[in-house]
Amino acid sequence: MTNPVPAFGRLRHWSLPVGLALLLVALAACSSAPALPDPAPGMGQILVSLKAVPKEGVKGPRRERVQDDYASSSHSVESGKQYQRVKYDAIADTVVLCSGGSGPRSAALVAGKDGLDHTQVALSLAGGTGPAEVSVTNRRAAPLTFVAVPRDVEVVGAKGAGSARILDITVAPGQTAKLAIASTAIYDLTCDEDETLACVVYVTGAGAWIGATDQKAFFADLQPGDYDIVVYGPRLPVVRKTVKVVAGQRAQTEAELSVNRLHKCGH
Amino acid sequence: MRPVSGQHLPRPVYTRVIQAQAADFKWDDAKKGSLKGTLKFSAKRAGAPIVVYLLRDGGEGKFTVPGALEVRQEGAKFAPNFTVLVKGQTAKFINDEKKDIAHNVYFLGAAEGDLGIFEKGESVQHEFTEAGEVSLHCSIHKNMDGKFFIAPSPAFALVESDAESFSISGVPAGKYKLKTWQKQKRFKDVELEVNIEEGKEAGVTVEMAR
Numbered sequence: 350m351t352n353p354v355p356a357f358g359r360l361r362h363w364s365l366p367v368g369l370a371l372l373l374v375a376l377a378a379c380s381s382a383p384a385l386p387d388p389a390p391g392m393g394q395i396l397v398s399l400k401a402v403p404k405e406g407v408k409g410p411r412r413e414r415v416q417d418d419y420a421s422s423s424h425s426v427e428s429g430k431q432y433q434r435v436k437y438d439a440i441a442d443t444v445v446l447c448s449g450g451s452g453p454r455s456a457a458l459v460a461g462k463d464g465l466d467h468t469q470v471a472l473s474l475a476g477g478t479g480p481a482e483v484s485v486t487n488r489r490a491a492p493l494t495f496v497a498v499p500r501d502v503e504v505v506g507a508k509g510a511g512s513a514r515i516l517d518i519t520v521a522p523g524q525t526a527k528l529a530i531a532s533t534a535i536y537d538l539t540c541d542e543d544e545t546l547a548c549v550v551y552v553t554g555a556g557a558w559i560g561a562t563d564q565k566a567f568f569a570d571l572q573p574g575d576y577d578i579v580v581y582g583p584r585l586p587v588v589r590k591t592v593k594v595v596a597g598q599r600a601q602t603e604a605e606l607s608v609n610r611l612h613k614c615g616h
Numbered sequence: 617m618r619p620v621s622g623q624h625l626p627r628p629v630y631t632r633v634i635q636a637q638a639a640d641f642k643w644d645d646a647k648k649g650s651l652k653g654t655l656k657f658s659a660k661r662a663g664a665p666i667v668v669y670l671l672r673d674g675g676e677g678k679f680t681v682p683g684a685l686e687v688r689q690e691g692a693k694f695a696p697n698f699t700v701l702v703k704g705q706t707a708k709f710i711n712d713e714k715k716d717i718a719h720n721v722y723f724l725g726a727a728e729g730d731l732g733i734f735e736k737g738e739s740v741q742h743e744f745t746e747a748g749e750v751s752l753h754c755s756i757h758k759n760m761d762g763k764f765f766i767a768p769s770p771a772f773a774l775v776e777s778d779a780e781s782f783s784i785s786g787v788p789a790g791k792y793k794l795k796t797w798q799k800q801k802r803f804k805d806v807e808l809e810v811n812i813e814e815g816k817e818a819g820v821t822v823e824m825a826r
Contacts, residue, residue: 403755404720404730404733404755404756406733407718407720407733407755407756408718410717411715411716411717413715413716426715426716426717427715427717427757430759431691431692431693431757431759431760432692432717432757433757433758433759434756434757434758435755435756435757435758436758494660496662496801496802498801498802498803501805514826515802515803515804515826517659537801539662539800539801539802541660541662541663544662544663544664544800584724584751584753584758584761586724586728608720608722608730608755609730611722611728611729611730612728612729612730613729613730613732614729614730614731614742615709615721615729615730615731615732615740615741615742616740616741616742
């Protein structure tokens with residue numbers, strides 16, 4: 350008895366999953382991070398793998414059945430902006446500071462109707478002259494005045510401790526203004542007109558990195574020795590590590606950002 | 617044996633005396649005075665409150681801690697969203713959601729801890745024993761935040777954003793450091809000496825500058 354499926358039909362039958370697999374492999378290759386450079390002679394590197402973990406025991410939002418005239422349907426009981434959940438698969442604006450290395454000298458913030466587009470930014474004064482800059486664009490209808498106030502805590506890679514001062518800028522509607530920061534510190538940037546427009550600006554004299562918790566922070570060109578790594582996830586406990594760097598090698602460490610690390614208390 | 621220049625002998629007895637004095641001091645038994653003051657600002661002030669508080673020379677001693685503060689959570693909002701507690705005071709977090717919604721409360725800052733997950737109708741309470749700023753969060757809902765300032769003693773005043781004068785009464789006579797804390801930082805925090813005398817009202821002007 351002959352097979353009723355024609356040859357081209359059989360081909361289509363197996364080629365679909367194979368084709369999908371090839372497509373996925375191609376997409377994965379396109380989206381993978383670029384290869385990291387090898388350490389320079391006599392120098393080492395640090396690679397910090399970040400991971401955000403939700404609180405143990407948290408379940409998804411419960412659903413309720415709603416009956417109207419024609420049918421019944423189910424809806425989440427958590428509707429509205431106030432019930433938006435934290436997405437732990439990738440928490441944006443996570444800052445990693447290192448007591449060695451360098452980082453970006455500038456950052457950009459946009460003040461729109463829903464607030465600032467970043468809750469944290471990281472800058473480094475290492476390896477350059479002149480101040481670091483935060484540019485603020487005002488997409489609102491009225492002028493906005495921002496004030497950056499240094500905290501009374503020392504930042505990793507601090508230089509000239511205690512010299513940081515209060516800075517302010519006013520940004521006209523539709524315009525961009527730059528805040529020049531010449532001293533290392535952790536600054537609270539807030540707005541006179543709207544308390545919800547707030548951002549923490551980390552300015553170090555060493556290594557600075559900002560990204561999401563599904564990424565890896567990379568610090569290159571480090572002299573052999575011990576380095577402090579501090580990870581600031583928005584609304585999460587700070588993670589501190591000490592990493593040993595050996596010449597010609599890439600030291601790897603993990604930083605788990607989670608409420609689960611906190612002391613359990615209350616009754 | 618005399619110490620070598622630059623070398624200091626430990627003085628454990630002196631330290632113990634200071635600690636004992638601080639612990640033995642009782643606010644309720646002390647003679648009291650009061651403080652009245654005004655805040656002066658060198659630039660535009662933020663629309664957020666400022667706390668003026670006193671630190672007693674020699675330690676805070678023992679005082680009566682106010683009763684528990686209730687913090688409600690309906691609509692995924694801490695209510696009150698900001699308040700001042702006294703060191704040792706308890707905050708009771710009540711999940712009063714109308715629907716079947718669970719919340720978590722954790723706090724960061726001067727004190728850090730996780731109060732767990734609690735369902736609609738449940739509550740959890742915690743005694744805040746460290747003075748300073750504490751931020752409150754829910755690990756489930758990303759916009760659910762609040763803030764406490766834990767005052768080191770009952771000698772504090774909450775100066776609202778539309779007020780400039782303050783008064784602190786029932787303060788045991790003695791020497792204090794007056795300090796400020798701003799919910800929204802705009803100025804350098806102030807630290808100055810004040811002397812409270814029995815039955816008298818001391819006056820002070822607090823210059824908030826950048």
